[in-house]
Amino acid sequence: MTGFQQIVVDSPExxxxxxxxxxxxxxxxYSTQMCEELVEALEDxxxxxxxxxxxxxxxxxxxxxxxDVSGADGEHAELMKTQLSHGREMRDGMHRVILAxxxxxxxxxxxINGAAVAGGLTLALACDMRIASDQAKLGDxxxxFGLLPDEGGAWLFPRAMxxxxxxxxxxxxxxxxxxEAERLGLVTEVVPHAELEVRTFALARALAKKAPLAVRLAKNMMLRASDVSLERSLGDAALSVMVANPSADVREGVKAFFEKREPKFAGK
Incomplete structure (x- = not known):
């Protein structure tokens, strides 16, 4: 993938x-441009x-x-000329990233390889899991600066801690x-800085080996369950089962269990 200037996108494994x-x-x-690039990469x-x-x-x-409060982003400075433009910049920028x-x-x-603060902490909390270096710093x-937790922190921070x-x-x-961030619920796991990439990729590799359909449905069920009643959550579960249980991946998982081997899930 090419064309990005403020992010790098690749597939190491x-x-x-x-x-x-x-x-x-x-x-x-983050800048206005970085937010635009992030939204595109996340949608991809x-x-x-x-x-x-x-x-x-x-x-x-x-x-x-x-x-970025340095003022180095000329586009940001232009957007900040009126009070209304502050809200527009947020809605069109980091809000789109968090929603994506x-x-x-x-x-x-x-x-999390280093500082994750303010909107950076919000960005980390919008992810499903957070593996942090023991050198990382997290907070708001x-x-x-007299600013607010306006990137989504007002919603995400209380739910985490x-x-x-x-x-x-x-x-x-x-x-x-x-x-301390781990104790407060902001971090899933802390590892020595030298082991951060190894541990994160091991986790990613393990997740990538799981049945893709079941992973996607399970994540969706848990996210929805936090905002609905138990009865609605059980209804969602019944509908998801109708999709997952008849899948080829389930047949492969059962077969692999009895054959005492690792399953090879194809997402079907």
């Missing part, structure tokens, strides 16, 4: 895609059935430091080390 935020000098702070991943897991990470020392992530029914892993620094802890983090502008 079979069935595994990777998106790298590529503004290392700015600690991968969603449509590509050969790709079964996505790793999202940052180049250099950081994952993502939130929005929320619509993906395949696994997305955030490989928006209040230090509880309302009281989310308020404390945002209102005080707190940033945590990786171990």
């Amino acid at each position: 079979p069935h595994v895609a990777r998106i790298v935020l590529n503004r290392p000098q700015q600690m991968n702070a 991943y969603l449509r590509d059935d050969d790709k079964r897991c996505l790793i999202l990470t940052g180049a250099g020392r950081g994952f993502c430091s939130g929005g 992530l929320s619509r993906i029914d395949k696994p997305v892993i955030a490989m 620094t928006s209040g230090r 509880g309302l009281d802890r989310a308020l404390k983090m945002t209102l005080l502008g707190e940033v945590y080390n990786a171990t």
